[in-house]
Amino acid sequence: MVAGDKLTDVIRDFKSYTANSLIARLEQGQKTWVLNQLQYGKQAAKA
Numbered sequence: 001m002v003a004g005d006k007l008t009d010v011i012r013d014f015k016s017y018t019a020n021s022l023i024a025r026l027e028q029g030q031k032t033w034v035l036n037q038l039q040y041g042k043q044a045a046k047a
Contacts, residue, residue, distance in 0.1 A: 004010075026034050 023035070023038070026038075
């Protein structure tokens, strides 16, 4: 079992790092269609 006062911080940092790494790799590979889908999903979630 994983527990601790800072567990939410660790999970937040992990998710942020993973998302940034994924976006960087997609940009490097010029996968614009995936980046466009992510951008669309982000905008839809904010609305």
